[in-house]
Amino acid sequence: MRGACAGDLHLFSAAGLRQPVDQLVDMFQKETGNKVFVDYAGSGHLVARIIASGQCDLFLPASLYYIQAIEKEDIVDSYRGIVVNMPVIGVNRNKEQLIRSFEDLTRPGVRLALGDPEAMAYGRIAMQILEKSGMKEKIVKNVVVQGATVKQLALYVAQGDADASIIGRADAIQFKDRIKIVSIPDEYIVTEVVAIALLKDAAARPEAIRFRDFMSSAKAIDIFRQFGFLPLGEGERQKGYLR
Amino acid sequence: MKGLHRLFFIALFLMALLVAGVIFALVFRLSFRELWDAVSSAEVLFALRLSLLTSLAAIAVALVLGLPSGYLLARQSFRGKAILDTLLDIPLVMTPLVAGVGLLFLFGQTFLGRHLASVGINLIFSPWGVVLAQAFIAAPIIARTCKAAFEEVSPRYEWAAQTLGLSPLRTFFRVTLPMARQGILSGIVLAWARAIGEFGATLMVAGSTRMKTETLPIAVFLNISSGEIGIALSCALILIAVGFIILLILKQIGNNHRPELPMKEVG
Numbered sequence: 048m049r050g051a052c053a054g055d056l057h058l059f060s061a062a063g064l065r066q067p068v069d070q071l072v073d074m075f076q077k078e079t080g081n082k083v084f085v086d087y088a089g090s091g092h093l094v095a096r097i098i099a100s101g102q103c104d105l106f107l108p109a110s111l112y113y114i115q116a117i118e119k120e121d122i123v124d125s126y127r128g129i130v131v132n133m134p135v136i137g138v139n140r141n142k143e144q145l146i147r148s149f150e151d152l153t154r155p156g157v158r159l160a161l162g163d164p165e166a167m168a169y170g171r172i173a174m175q176i177l178e179k180s181g182m183k184e185k186i187v188k189n190v191v192v193q194g195a196t197v198k199q200l201a202l203y204v205a206q207g208d209a210d211a212s213i214i215g216r217a218d219a220i221q222f223k224d225r226i227k228i229v230s231i232p233d234e235y236i237v238t239e240v241v242a243i244a245l246l247k248d249a250a251a252r253p254e255a256i257r258f259r260d261f262m263s264s265a266k267a268i269d270i271f272r273q274f275g276f277l278p279l280g281e282g283e284r285q286k287g288y289l290r
Numbered sequence: 291m292k293g294l295h296r297l298f299f300i301a302l303f304l305m306a307l308l309v310a311g312v313i314f315a316l317v318f319r320l321s322f323r324e325l326w327d328a329v330s331s332a333e334v335l336f337a338l339r340l341s342l343l344t345s346l347a348a349i350a351v352a353l354v355l356g357l358p359s360g361y362l363l364a365r366q367s368f369r370g371k372a373i374l375d376t377l378l379d380i381p382l383v384m385t386p387l388v389a390g391v392g393l394l395f396l397f398g399q400t401f402l403g404r405h406l407a408s409v410g411i412n413l414i415f416s417p418w419g420v421v422l423a424q425a426f427i428a429a430p431i432i433a434r435t436c437k438a439a440f441e442e443v444s445p446r447y448e449w450a451a452q453t454l455g456l457s458p459l460r461t462f463f464r465v466t467l468p469m470a471r472q473g474i475l476s477g478i479v480l481a482w483a484r485a486i487g488e489f490g491a492t493l494m495v496a497g498s499t500r501m502k503t504e505t506l507p508i509a510v511f512l513n514i515s516s517g518e519i520g521i522a523l524s525c526a527l528i529l530i531a532v533g534f535i536i537l538l539i540l541k542q543i544g545n546n547h548r549p550e551l552p553m554k555e556v557g
Contacts, residue, residue, distance in 0.1 A: 089515055091514065091515030091516055091517060092514060092515055094517060095514050095515075095517065095519060116517065160497075163498055163499075163500065163512055163515075163516075165512070165515075165516035165518075166498070166511075166512045166513075166515035166516045167515060190499075191415050192415040192496075192497035192499055192503075193497055193498055193499040193500065194497055194498060195493060195498045195511060195512065195515065199493070199494070199497075202391075202394075203497075206394065206395065206398050206399060207398070207399035208394065208398045208399055208414055208415070
């Protein structure tokens, strides 16, 4: 389907980033006249698809982790960090009294939904946070379901099928009528950097470079912030998250 | 006729080639070692067992609901039948993911869901949720195929059996059911194939909890997401192999047990 026209770009984007990405792609197309075709799916699925097909110019996963995963294949040209999706505890509004702090996740009877630790970013992050907190065993006992995408977890909490979950701040804000944010103590937090990678065999290289830089520009970061993402912290900026 | 048959044979050959090509492409990516590791892993064995058990339970539920429904739709006419008939087809045209969200909303934190949970029936986030999701898709297929199968059996045989003194119940089991057997079996085959491959609805209703609600299709999805392509492909191949064997057995049963009565030809 790609390459209908010289200068067309093919972007693989994490489905969880769809709202800001849709808006930004629209802006980019109007500004430059270059068409951007976007495939949305789970980051892990996109990795499998990139490795199997190689048919992709730019890769925008929910976490830098997935870019590092394909770096081994020697197909990444360069990448830029964009924003941070801060993990938070999303609590069903009817359970606000039950869960007011991280420690409350250990309470017997709390019904937790967590992501699968191997298949999705927020599953892995939740596990790291639980391990850092030293309360992993007690909290894991309360897990009633594991999901495969972060929006699925948010839906379970919004519907009240689970009382709480560890999800991205942006995901909780999307359901803000039904989900209350309880923050995770700084000492347990593991942040997730959203980054965009340019792949080595991008067909339209100059346009792809332009899109990479557009997505990490101040204007793009502003759009991401409107959806609840946070700008890269000082530490993250120093580390650069770019190569 | 012969020339036409040859032409049709090309179509048949192309279809078979495509299916075989897909299977070959999947097998080709996999080393024997990877397949063996996967087949002997606890996770894959769990998924296989769960898939077999839930799909069998789902087919049982679907038969109990679908077979009588199909019979009624074939034999009775009543007001609003066309609408009811079409309504039963809705799960087949629904995207499974939407069916799953709908089932979650219906059986989740609702009056219905809470009352079922209070008597110990937990459909959400449990293996029973897998059965629910599969049966939701399988029952309409059974109803549909049973309806067609019963329509093939002329009610005259039922009348004749009853004038000869058979009770309605025995007539159904001794005359109608054996005569409709072929159609019902092919319905079971279709429904079972859909049930064991069901993914979207299962994901929403039961979740994808490893070693709890992880069916083979869920295992494929989880392992592709985590980059374990070897395990994912192995699960897919097991699913295909199990499906092939069961479909073959069911088809054999269907062929060997044609009713001995000559009625079949007339019906």
